[in-house]
Amino acid sequence: MVEPFLELDSVDKDFGSIRAIHDLSLQIPAGEVTAIIGPNGAGKTTLFNLLTGKFGPTAGQISFRGERIDGRPPHEIVEMGLARSYQITNFFPELTALENVRLAAQARYSGFAPQNFVSHYTDLDEPLEIAYDVLQRLELESIANEVASTLSHGQQRHLEIGIALAVAPDVLLMDEPTAGMSPDETGETKELIQELADDLTLVIVEHDMEVVMEVADNIAVINRGSLLATGSPQDIQSNEAVQKAYLGGGAR
Numbered sequence: 404m405v406e407p408f409l410e411l412d413s414v415d416k417d418f419g420s421i422r423a424i425h426d427l428s429l430q431i432p433a434g435e436v437t438a439i440i441g442p443n444g445a446g447k448t449t450l451f452n453l454l455t456g457k458f459g460p461t462a463g464q465i466s467f468r469g470e471r472i473d474g475r476p477p478h479e480i481v482e483m484g485l486a487r488s489y490q491i492t493n494f495f496p497e498l499t500a501l502e503n504v505r506l507a508a509q510a511r512y513s514g515f516a517p518q519n520f521v522s523h524y525t526d527l528d529e530p531l532e533i534a535y536d537v538l539q540r541l542e543l544e545s546i547a548n549e550v551a552s553t554l555s556h557g558q559q560r561h562l563e564i565g566i567a568l569a570v571a572p573d574v575l576l577m578d579e580p581t582a583g584m585s586p587d588e589t590g591e592t593k594e595l596i597q598e599l600a601d602d603l604t605l606v607i608v609e610h611d612m613e614v615v616m617e618v619a620d621n622i623a624v625i626n627r628g629s630l631l632a633t634g635s636p637q638d639i640q641s642n643e644a645v646q647k648a649y650l651g652g653g654a655r
């Protein structure tokens with residue numbers, strides 16, 4: 404039997420009287436692209452917040468490579484190899500692209516404590532090399548020394564993926580990687596996702612169904628905090644319950 408990779412078992416997450424995630428069991432396989440789709444407010448970002456330790460579940464268990472991760476602080480989960488990028492762009496706007504990625508790479512060497520972020524800033528060559536590698540991989544090397552706030556929206560979103568990649572994760576969670584992008588930027592992001600999929604396990608929340616259907620190996624559909632369906636892109640496209648809850652109407 405294959406050991407489960409990333410797994411949720413009967414997970415609930417309540418915010419006061421709101422049950423954002425309800426009895427969710429889901430297995431995310433290694434080495435594949437899993438897309439999480441569903442209407443606004445379905446619980447997709449909450450699912451990411453649970454996987455990355457921002458919140459603990461109200462009930463149920465989450466495991467990664469057979470180890471419980473629910474209840475662990477976010478930095479421990481990152482150190483175990485699980486990183487994320489955000490639905491809302493998240494970087495230091497006044498720093499350059501290179502500095503942003505280098506700080507993230509440096510976190511690997513400094514125990515993730517914020518006070519250590521800048522301490523050995525100039526001493527360490529390795530984070531700098533990692534940062535250059537990451538920028539190259541994202542085709543951002545030409546803007547390495549530009550201040551992040553001056554980059555285009557598409558570049559900023561890719562930079563954010565770079566910040567997540569700088570910790571050399573095995574699993575990368577991306578929350579709406581194409582949100583707010585032009586059609587060209589979306590196309591570039593789709594290609595980037597396909598490249599990253601060559602050596603990472605990817606979990607993406609995405610509303611652009613063209614992107615989802617092209618990049619995903621597996622799709623999980625969430626509706627009102629519960630799992631509505633899982634399957635291949637073909638299965639999901641022909642699933643009546645999914646059509647009714649999401650693909651037919653609610654999709655952006």
Ligand SMILES: Nc1ncnc2c1ncn2[C@@H]1O[C@H](COP(=O)(O)OP(=O)(O)OP(=O)(O)O)[C@@H](O)[C@H]1O
Pocket residue numbers: 418421423441442443444445446447448449450490
């Ligand atoms: N920190 C929080 N405190 C209180 N309620 C929250 C919190 N985070 C999410 N919720 C609620 O949980 C539910 C699920 O929200 P979530 O952001 O996970 O949805 P989503 O599927 O990511 O939606 P979208 O597609 O709009 O990004 C919503 O009712 C939301 O208001």
Ligand SMILES: [Mg+2]
Pocket residue numbers: 447448449490
């Ligand atoms: Mg969301």
